[in-house]
Amino acid sequence: MFSGLIVSSFKTTTSRAVCQLVKEYIGHRDGIWDVSVTRLQPVVLGTASADHSAMLWSIETGKCLLKYMGHAGSVNSIKFHPSEQVALTASGDQTAHIWRYIVQLPTPQPVVDSNQMSGEDEVDFSDKDEADGDAECISESPTIRVPSTTLKSHQGVVIAADWLVGGKQVVTASWDRTANLYDVETSELVHSLTGHDQELTHCCTHPTQRLVVTSSRDTTFRLWDFRDPSIHSVNVFQGHTDTVTSAVFTVGDNVVSGSDDRTVKVWDLKNMRSPIATIRTDSAVNRISVSVTQRIIALPHDNRQVRLFDMSGVRLARLPRSNRQGHRRMVCCTAWSEDNPICNLFSCGFDRQAIGWNINIPALLQEK
Numbered sequence: 001m002f003s004g005l006i007v008s009s010f011k012t013t014t015s016r017a018v019c020q021l022v023k024e025y026i027g028h029r030d031g032i033w034d035v036s037v038t039r040l041q042p043v044v045l046g047t048a049s050a051d052h053s054a055m056l057w058s059i060e061t062g063k064c065l066l067k068y069m070g071h072a073g074s075v076n077s078i079k080f081h082p083s084e085q086v087a088l089t090a091s092g093d094q095t096a097h098i099w100r101y102i103v104q105l106p107t108p109q110p111v112v113d114s115n116q117m118s119g120e121d122e123v124d125f126s127d128k129d130e131a132d133g134d135a136e137c138i139s140e141s142p143t144i145r146v147p148s149t150t151l152k153s154h155q156g157v158v159i160a161a162d163w164l165v166g167g168k169q170v171v172t173a174s175w176d177r178t179a180n181l182y183d184v185e186t187s188e189l190v191h192s193l194t195g196h197d198q199e200l201t202h203c204c205t206h207p208t209q210r211l212v213v214t215s216s217r218d219t220t221f222r223l224w225d226f227r228d229p230s231i232h233s234v235n236v237f238q239g240h241t242d243t244v245t246s247a248v249f250t251v252g253d254n255v256v257s258g259s260d261d262r263t264v265k266v267w268d269l270k271n272m273r274s275p276i277a278t279i280r281t282d283s284a285v286n287r288i289s290v291s292v293t294q295r296i297i298a299l300p301h302d303n304r305q306v307r308l309f310d311m312s313g314v315r316l317a318r319l320p321r322s323n324r325q326g327h328r329r330m331v332c333c334t335a336w337s338e339d340n341p342i343c344n345l346f347s348c349g350f351d352r353q354a355i356g357w358n359i360n361i362p363a364l365l366q367e368k
Helices: 003-012 135-140
Strands: 018-026 032-037 044-049 054-058 064-068 075-080 086-091 096-100 149-151 158-163 169-174 179-183 189-193 200-205 211-216 220-228 231-238 244-249 254-259 263-268 277-280 297-300 306-309 315-318 331-336 345-349 353-360
Touching: 032 345, 032 353, 044 086, 044 353, 054 086, 086 169, 096 169, 158 200, 169 200, 169 211, 179 211, 189 220, 220 244, 220 254, 263 297, 297 331, 297 345
Parallel strands: 032 075, 032 331, 075 158, 200 244
Antiparallel strands: 018 353, 032 044, 044 054, 044 075, 054 064, 075 086, 086 096, 086 158, 096 149, 158 169, 169 179, 179 189, 200 211, 211 220, 211 244, 220 231, 244 254, 254 263, 263 277, 297 306, 306 315, 331 345, 345 353
16 A cells, blocks of 8 residues: 555665754744745754744754744744844734844863753653753843734734745635735735645745745645746646645755645646656645755655655655654754755744754665
């Protein structure tokens, strides 16, 4: 039944993949929905939480550098401007906010062995664990409470938002079944993208072209093409049997989609009738990410696991997880930061923590 796993088992026996937990980012008071990394210096980690806040973190020290408290509901996503120190957050308060940040990176400290944790942590992640340990540090962090721009025209939860190439427009995805395209400078609604039959779950923009992909509970994802100003075409991808939790662009002409149907599918934009690869797993898949250079797909699962696959569907690794380390609740999102020498993959989940990993997968392990 799980043919993808059977295929992968041949490869993993010779695997020398090294996946190490490097840092934990602790301080949110509720689950973390989304994690993202800045695209320019200083490189910092961003998290979006159900506790109504977004936080920026020093990747190296694990210290919270800044807290954004402008939303009146759960913060469901965070994305950084491609060339400015500006963040975009989406919220359950039916808005998306754009806000500027200035962060001062702390002096690096030696990395503490992540295995040295108290016995209480082995039972579960309770309010008394490490979450309160960093409370003092979090309370000292600078706090932004007012956005520079508020985008509001949705009639429901805004579940995700992203910058279009160039950073002059953003797209938002909502439970009101629409995605909206906004002009950042004027905050005006440029297009409302309709067609999904149920709530949207995610949206993603192409890194170099004016393309947007939206995912929905209606089991489809849609590709919206804004390259020609006079024509806005849309293609519907029907390959999943349950909610599509995310669909993301890769370098080249591929889209990778993940679903509650426990599969991840790789699609060729030039031939969208059927996927070129299907990964079958044993748990629902949440917000996936694909690394740029090695094109490795990181799958965050409902069952607390994070698994790595190549684009042909071969399993490369599973991130270490035990009572002493790893996520203790559902993993909501992954994000790559390949150029970072300390942590090149991040994950976050409903155990209120984000985790930084160092992933080293030799190229020879991957099928070309």
